[in-house]
Amino acid sequence: MKEFIYNGQLARVVFGAGALKHLEREIELLGARKALVLSTPEQQTQAQMVADRLGARAAGIFPKAVMHVPIETAREAREAAYRLGADCVVAIGGGSTTGLGKAIALDSGMPILVIPTTYAGSEMTSIYGITEAGLKKTGKDPRVLPRTVIYDPELTLTLPVAMSVTSGINAIAHAAEGLYAQDSNPVMDLMAEEGIRAIAQALPAIRQRPDDVAARGDALYGAWLCGTVLGNVGMALHHKLCHTLGGSFNLPHAEVHTIVLPQAIAFNAEAAPQAMARMARALGTTGHASAAAGLFELARSSGAPVALKDIGMQAADLDHAADLAVGNPYWNPRPFGPAQRSAIRQLLQRAYEGVRPD
Numbered sequence: 097m098k099e100f101i102y103n104g105q106l107a108r109v110v111f112g113a114g115a116l117k118h119l120e121r122e123i124e125l126l127g128a129r130k131a132l133v134l135s136t137p138e139q140q141t142q143a144q145m146v147a148d149r150l151g152a153r154a155a156g157i158f159p160k161a162v163m164h165v166p167i168e169t170a171r172e173a174r175e176a177a178y179r180l181g182a183d184c185v186v187a188i189g190g191g192s193t194t195g196l197g198k199a200i201a202l203d204s205g206m207p208i209l210v211i212p213t214t215y216a217g218s219e220m221t222s223i224y225g226i227t228e229a230g231l232k233k234t235g236k237d238p239r240v241l242p243r244t245v246i247y248d249p250e251l252t253l254t255l256p257v258a259m260s261v262t263s264g265i266n267a268i269a270h271a272a273e274g275l276y277a278q279d280s281n282p283v284m285d286l287m288a289e290e291g292i293r294a295i296a297q298a299l300p301a302i303r304q305r306p307d308d309v310a311a312r313g314d315a316l317y318g319a320w321l322c323g324t325v326l327g328n329v330g331m332a333l334h335h336k337l338c339h340t341l342g343g344s345f346n347l348p349h350a351e352v353h354t355i356v357l358p359q360a361i362a363f364n365a366e367a368a369p370q371a372m373a374r375m376a377r378a379l380g381t382t383g384h385a386s387a388a389a390g391l392f393e394l395a396r397s398s399g400a401p402v403a404l405k406d407i408g409m410q411a412a413d414l415d416h417a418a419d420l421a422v423g424n425p426y427w428n429p430r431p432f433g434p435a436q437r438s439a440i441r442q443l444l445q446r447a448y449e450g451v452r453p454d
């Protein structure tokens with residue numbers, strides 16, 4: 097067995113259908129008096145419902161979260177938190193809303209309580225991202241790690257099926273790269289495999305019946321595990337490509353993950369055989385398909401996009417994307433620096449066209 101270091105991260109998780117009923121208790125346990133409730137404009141009704149539940153403990157609602165946390169929105173939210181006398185933030189929504197909560201916490205140190213309604217997993221990480229002048233900067237800081245997370249599958253029933261599938265595969269991507277991370281450890285490997293299994297089984301059921309609370313619960317459970325892996329070990333080629341494509345070409349986050357993942361996993365297959373075997377086992381493809389092919393089929397059979405050309409990528413930008421990706425590479429089991437530029441360009445071409453990996 098290899099040597100490893102395991103850093104347990106402290107976050108309190110309250111899980112279950114109807115778990116939102118514990119919100120007031122959880123705010124009290126945080127020692128907070130007044131919460132600013134954050135959401136996207138699309139989820140303002142859910143934010144209002146949370147504020148109503150909090151009654152006098154609600155400082156107000158800030159329903160302006162958007163993808164990738166523009167610095168202007170972060171500043172406005174921070175000012176609102178101070179002006180309204182908030183001493184904690186409650187984020188109800190996906191990674192964009194949690195990200196806004198993190199931007200507030202980064203400056204103020206206010207504790208964050210997250211009620212996740214997608215499977216992105218940001219609630220389990222101390223990673224934050226803020227976009228300034230069109231450039232997204234990410235960093236890690238213990239102050240932004242949410243202190244409490246309430247996972248209530250009932251609040252995810254409204255997540256459209258298409259978004260459920262791509263968000264679920266975004267979560268799987270964290271676990272897949274965790275399995276071959278340079279700083280992986282046995283605990284994260286267990287979580288990664290179980291997280292992939294839970295989500296891969298839940299997605300077909302959600303597709304059939306979006307209001308299946310048990311399947312929604314399985315998906316959230318998987319998202320929790322996969323998000324924990326993201327928060328604990330380093331990510332590699334796949335996440336680098338997604339951040340390049342999402343950040344520089346303005347492509348939608350979860351869809352990019354869904355399309356690139358099978359291609360990135362195929363690229364790494366020979367360099368990380370044990371991780372591939374665990375992925376294939378978790379996906380249920382052992383014996384008849386590779387992990388990469390299993391991921392591609394999971395997306396295709398769930399009706400998700402499998403080609404970058406179908407989500408707005410321009411063929412003319414592929415060369416520039418390859419240059420950006422190899423310019424500042426992350427550690428990866430198969431190196432991908434400037435010397436591997438042509439292999440990365442080929443990978444992007446396959447992702448652009450939606451070619452099924454072997």
Ligand SMILES: NC(=O)C1=CN([C@@H]2O[C@H](COP(=O)(O)OP(=O)(O)OC[C@H]3O[C@@H](n4cnc5c(N)ncnc54)[C@H](O)[C@@H]3O)[C@@H](O)[C@H]2O)C=CC1
Binds near residue numbers: 349
């Ligand atoms: N810092 C970290 O550790 C991580 C950060 N992220 C960041 O999070 C962002 C993406 O987050 P996502 O969750 O993919 O998308 P999102 O938070 O942008 O949500 C997408 C859309 O779905 C809506 N939505 C969410 N839950 C819903 C529900 N239950 N019912 C109806 N509509 C719902 C939202 O209001 C929004 O309009 C990106 O900026 C990404 O970089 C993602 C993963 C980890």
Ligand SMILES: O=C(O)/C=C\C(=O)CC(=O)O
Binds near residue numbers: 223225234266335338
């Ligand atoms: O970009 C961020 O906000 C930080 C991490 C992620 O988005 C992880 C991911 O690519 O899903």
